Amino acid sequence: MPETPKQRTQKMKGDVLHPSAVDMLKTDHQKVEALLKQYEAADDIDKQALAKQIFNELEVRSLLEEEIFYPAVREQVPPKEFAELSGEEEEETEEAGEEISGEAEESLAEESEDIIDISYEEHQAVKDLIQELKKLDHKSDAFKERWIQLKEDVMSHISEEEDVILPAAQMHLKLEDLGAMMEQRRIDLVSSMSGEMKQAG
Numbered sequence: 001m002p003e004t005p006k007q008r009t010q011k012m013k014g015d016v017l018h019p020s021a022v023d024m025l026k027t028d029h030q031k032v033e034a035l036l037k038q039y040e041a042a043d044d045i046d047k048q049a050l051a052k053q054i055f056n057e058l059e060v061r062s063l064l065e066e067e068i069f070y071p072a073v074r075e076q077v078p079p080k081e082f083a084e085l086s087g088e089e090e091e092e093t094e095e096a097g098e099e100i101s102g103e104a105e106e107s108l109a110e111e112s113e114d115i116i117d118i119s120y121e122e123h124q125a126v127k128d129l130i131q132e133l134k135k136l137d138h139k140s141d142a143f144k145e146r147w148i149q150l151k152e153d154v155m156s157h158i159s160e161e162e163d164v165i166l167p168a169a170q171m172h173l174k175l176e177d178l179g180a181m182m183e184q185r186r187i188d189l190v191s192s193m194s195g196e197m198k199q200a201g
Contacts (some may be wrong), residue, residue, distance in 0.1 A: 020175035021069055021182055022166050028043045028061045029158045046140050053145075055130050058154065060121055060189050064182045072178055073169055074116050076174045082115045115164060122157045126150065 018029070032054065039050045129150045138141040143157065 018183055021173065021178035022170055022175050023140050024179050024182055025061070025065070025166065027130040028057065029162065032061070032154065033158070036154070044139060049131070051138060054066055055134070057118065058126060058130065060186060060193070062127065063189060064185055066120065066123060068178060068182050068185060069169075070116050070119060072173055073165060077172045081171070081178075082164055085164045085167050089098060109127075109146075119157070119161070120167065120180070122153065126153055126157070128155065147149045 035050060035057065037056050039047055039054065045147070051056055129146055133143060133146050133150065
């Protein structure tokens, strides 16, 4: 029997309710978007604190996706699904003026499979920008330029995930199990980061 929306959203384990992996990531996206807006309206002192918070949020979310979510998507979501959700298959068909041949369909599947590789690459680009920003004076022009790039990269990545990857995951993954794993991993990561910050302080 197919899962109901409520079952996909959360699963009872003992007395603990675990959010689905997709809901968790969408909530993370909303939080990052809200923090980015707060940063734009903040004064210099608040901007410095907000920047650190945004860096931490992005680092935790990236690790959750890379260690748990993306491997599950790659293993369980058919590559063709990404093409259908992104509209690539329809565009290819319209351009050809006929149904996609077996050879063209195989090529399309190979291309669509790259969306996870691209996501890893986008994560690395954001990580590199964060490391650069951490070394710069937050009042400098160099910081401001790289901050704009970071914001653009993050928003573009979020849009692609929510348009293509998350809908595909909803159709094929056991989201409540992934959500439980990601929730526990988040606790471990946040705890580890807090310990490192105390040591640095």
